[in-house]
Amino acid sequence: MRILMPLVLLLSLWAQSAGAADAGAAQSVIRAQEQAFARDDGATAYAQAAPEIQALFPSVEIFMSMVKSGYPPVYRHRSFEFGAAQVEGDSVAQRVHIVDPDGQAWEALYTLQVQPDGSLKITGCSLLKTGQSV
Numbered sequence: 335m336r337i338l339m340p341l342v343l344l345l346s347l348w349a350q351s352a353g354a355a356d357a358g359a360a361q362s363v364i365r366a367q368e369q370a371f372a373r374d375d376g377a378t379a380y381a382q383a384a385p386e387i388q389a390l391f392p393s394v395e396i397f398m399s400m401v402k403s404g405y406p407p408v409y410r411h412r413s414f415e416f417g418a419a420q421v422e423g424d425s426v427a428q429r430v431h432i433v434d435p436d437g438q439a440w441e442a443l444y445t446l447q448v449q450p451d452g453s454l455k456i457t458g459c460s461l462l463k464t465g466q467s468v
Contacts, residue, residue, distance in 0.1 A: 360446045364456065411432050
């Protein structure tokens with residue numbers, strides 16, 4: 335019985351984590367992309383995007399052009415701080431508070447999903463200037 339209880343506990347923890355998303359892991363993926371943007375490392379930034387995003391932007395160059403023109407506060411900023419996260423099954427919604435180079439405050443909402451290989455990838459990013467409504 336003594337040996338069986340730790341095994342049951344281990345299996346229970348494994349079952350809970352198998353296929354489940356994790357806010358800490360999501361933040362690591364987002365941070366990896368954010369740091370890649372800072373280094374102009376398009377390949378690493380692109381690698382954090384889910385296959386659906388890569389299908390929409392089928393090359394690193396197209397992806398980076400989209401980020402630079404459509405998400406300038408994500409691409410370049412003064413500060414980038416994680417806010418609240420919501421985990422549901424194999425998905426994570428992560429808020430990020432951003433201050434752009436001009437001092438304007440922005441709110442980004444990243445969505446991520448566990449992929450078939452077990453990795454977590456970014457499936458989207460919505461960006462609003464703080465104080466704007468949807």
